[in-house]
Amino acid sequence: MRSRQLIARYAENDHGFIDGMAERARELSDDPLHSFLIFLKLYAEAMEELVDGHPGAWWARSPSRTCPGTAPPAR
Structure with missing residues (x-):
């Protein structure tokens, strides 16, 4: 597994956990x-x-994500 893929996997897991x-x-x-x-x-x-x-x-939440208790960003 490439290092970028590994980082992406952990970032995705972390975002899912926080979400x-x-x-x-x-x-x-x-x-x-x-x-x-x-x-x-x-x-x-x-x-x-x-x-x-x-x-x-x-991972720190990216600026495109919302804080808990706020509305999701408009798409």
Whole structure:
């Protein structure tokens, strides 16, 4: 596997993981601020579980993606 493919795979997995937590936070609250705070709590809990040996890199969300609790970008 080429290095770019490996990086792309981890980035895709990371974005999917973050998107899943953001969706869950939006399901738990309609209020954008509360949803974001729920997301932060979910993220902190996930990071505590992954401290010892997560095999991939966590990627910063790209500017084209939205923050949890906000509307998705118009297409």
